Amino acid sequence: MNEDGAPDWASYSLTGKVAIVTGAAMGMGEAHARGLAAAGADVVVADIQATLARQVATEIGQRARAFEMDVTSEEAWNQVVDFARQEFGGLDVLVNNAGLIEDMKPLPQVTLADWNRIIAVNQTGTFLGMRAAVLPMAARGGGSIVNVSSGWGITGSAQVPAYTASKFAVTGLTKAAAQELGGLNIRVNSLHPGYTLTPMLAARLEQFATTDPGMKARFAERIPLGRLASPQEMTAAVVFLASDAASYVSGLQMVVDGAMLAGIFPDRAAGTTQFVREQLGRAGSGGQG
Numbered sequence: 001m002n003e004d005g006a007p008d009w010a011s012y013s014l015t016g017k018v019a020i021v022t023g024a025a026m027g028m029g030e031a032h033a034r035g036l037a038a039a040g041a042d043v044v045v046a047d048i049q050a051t052l053a054r055q056v057a058t059e060i061g062q063r064a065r066a067f068e069m070d071v072t073s074e075e076a077w078n079q080v081v082d083f084a085r086q087e088f089g090g091l092d093v094l095v096n097n098a099g100l101i102e103d104m105k106p107l108p109q110v111t112l113a114d115w116n117r118i119i120a121v122n123q124t125g126t127f128l129g130m131r132a133a134v135l136p137m138a139a140r141g142g143g144s145i146v147n148v149s150s151g152w153g154i155t156g157s158a159q160v161p162a163y164t165a166s167k168f169a170v171t172g173l174t175k176a177a178a179q180e181l182g183g184l185n186i187r188v189n190s191l192h193p194g195y196t197l198t199p200m201l202a203a204r205l206e207q208f209a210t211t212d213p214g215m216k217a218r219f220a221e222r223i224p225l226g227r228l229a230s231p232q233e234m235t236a237a238v239v240f241l242a243s244d245a246a247s248y249v250s251g252l253q254m255v256v257d258g259a260m261l262a263g264i265f266p267d268r269a270a271g272t273t274q275f276v277r278e279q280l281g282r283a284g285s286g287g288q289g
Ligand SMILES: NC(=O)c1ccc[n+]([C@@H]2O[C@H](COP(=O)([O-])OP(=O)(O)OC[C@H]3O[C@@H](n4cnc5c(N)ncnc54)[C@H](O)[C@@H]3O)[C@@H](O)[C@H]2O)c1
Pocket: 022, 023, 024, 025, 026, 027, 028, 029, 046, 047, 048, 049, 069, 070, 071, 072, 097, 098, 099, 100, 101, 121, 148, 149, 150, 151, 192, 193, 194, 195, 196, 197, 198, 199, 200, 201
């Protein structure tokens, strides 16, 4: 903030910062890697899909390096932090974005293997990432960790028990770490995307393409803004949380979902939308009020 109370616009820039984004080979993670680099950061594009990660890093250019890693591996976390240090000199921003969702099925049919796979990536991967980031960030005088949770990290969702449990865990881990790491000037926040058009969501829509082809339209109907999100709309939140403009933001559940979780009767708004459009129509044809 400047003396006249205006924001210091330079604080939105990420110039000089080094970021690791997991799950950055496609979907939201790719958008985050591109967006952080566009805002000035040097970015490690980390993903289990090495070829795609290299492609994304090459397209970003000088500011990016690809790193092949499985977020469930402790060793890989030590290596990626060393890599960020060697390539770019340290670590300021970690976006724990890599995530998986199980195929929808009734609770009695969920296997222990299904459960363990999702918990390992979404929950344990996020814990390992935060743990690995503490020392390098503290050495730079602080940092910003963004943990990607979900709307299903705030409210329940049927037929995806492991995903829901893992995303609630991410919400809780974020709050615990925000409390614990504030003294080191490390801010920790969770991002809760709504339905976002990525390969993950495309796969879910594909799964129901024959049995429930209207699913996408029904998703949109439940969202007051009336549409699904683009990955870049999530990136805008990530860039803000990563930046010094968010210097007092920690422990936040940042919900970016078109108001989907804001209430349970979105259909009631249809009357208001229609009323206002009619008024505008009348105003447009000359008859105000
Ligand atoms: N798409 C949505 O509507 C939505 C909504 C809420 C939350 N989310 C969350 O946002 C995040 C990104 O989702 P997305 O839709 O972009 O998913 P996506 O499936 O399109 O992309 C996920 C990426 O994570 C990588 N990945 C998976 N397992 C990994 C592992 N073990 N180690 C390293 N990388 C791994 C994949 O290779 C892929 O590049 C996830 O955490 C997801 O749960 C998505």
